Amino acid sequence: MKTLHVAFRVSDLVTSLEFYTALGYVEVGRVDIGGGTTLTMLKFPGEAVVTLELAYRPADGVVDVGSGFSHLVVQVDSLASIIRELSQSGLTPAPPERPGGPDGPQTSWLKDPDGYRIELVEWPPSHPDGITATDVG
Numbered sequence: 704m705k706t707l708h709v710a711f712r713v714s715d716l717v718t719s720l721e722f723y724t725a726l727g728y729v730e731v732g733r734v735d736i737g738g739g740t741t742l743t744m745l746k747f748p749g750e751a752v753v754t755l756e757l758a759y760r761p762a763d764g765v766v767d768v769g770s771g772f773s774h775l776v777v778q779v780d781s782l783a784s785i786i787r788e789l790s791q792s793g794l795t796p797a798p799p800e801r802p803g804g805p806d807g808p809q810t811s812w813l814k815d816p817d818g819y820r821i822e823l824v825e826w827p828p829s830h831p832d833g834i835t836a837t838d839v840g
Contacts, residue, residue, distance in 0.1 A: 708744075709775060710756035711819055714766045716743065718816045719757055725792040726777070726821070728755060738762060766817040774812075774820040778832060782809045782825035789813070796823065 713719040720730065720743065728745040731753050735741055740760045744753040755775075779785045786796045796813040809825045826832070 707752070708754050708756055710742075710758050711775075711815075711817070712758045712760060712763070712766050713815075714764075714817050716741065716757065716759040719759075722794070722815050723755065723757070725789065725794055768818045772819065774822050776822045776824055779823050779825050782811055782823060785823060786811055 711719075723745055724730070727747055729748055731744040731746055733741050733743050739762065740758075743757040743759065745755040745757065746753050782799055786799065789796050794813055796811045799809050799811050801807055801809055806827060808827060808830070811823045813821050813823070815821060
């Protein structure tokens with residue numbers, strides 16, 4: 704088994720698409736479910752498959768993220784560069800942090816229009832993509 708993608712329900716598809724395309728996602732396509740409901744499939748240009756789905760169901764009203772969702776993590780090559788680019792695009796990423804100490808990853812946080820938290824991560828040189836058993840064990 705493997706994880707295929709994450710889906711977020713969004714309150715305003717246009718606003719959410721502006722946010723996620725500013726973050727670097729590209730739209731792959733849409734599925735019309737009927738009754739105004741659409742599923743919009745996104746991925747980063749270097750990804751082979753869809754990694755984020757925006758589910759727009761206007762009849763359900765405004766999204767309440769609640770307290771059950773924590774965050775989506777997006778790996779970046781250069782945190783300083785992406786913070787600069789996102790800030791120029793009108794987004795507001797937080798200043799960089801080093802939660803693992805000086806030799807650990809650099810991170811920055813931002814929220815999408817519905818309040819979903821996104822963590823941007825730059826791994827140290829030669830660190831494998833993602834968190835491994837070595838990192839937590």
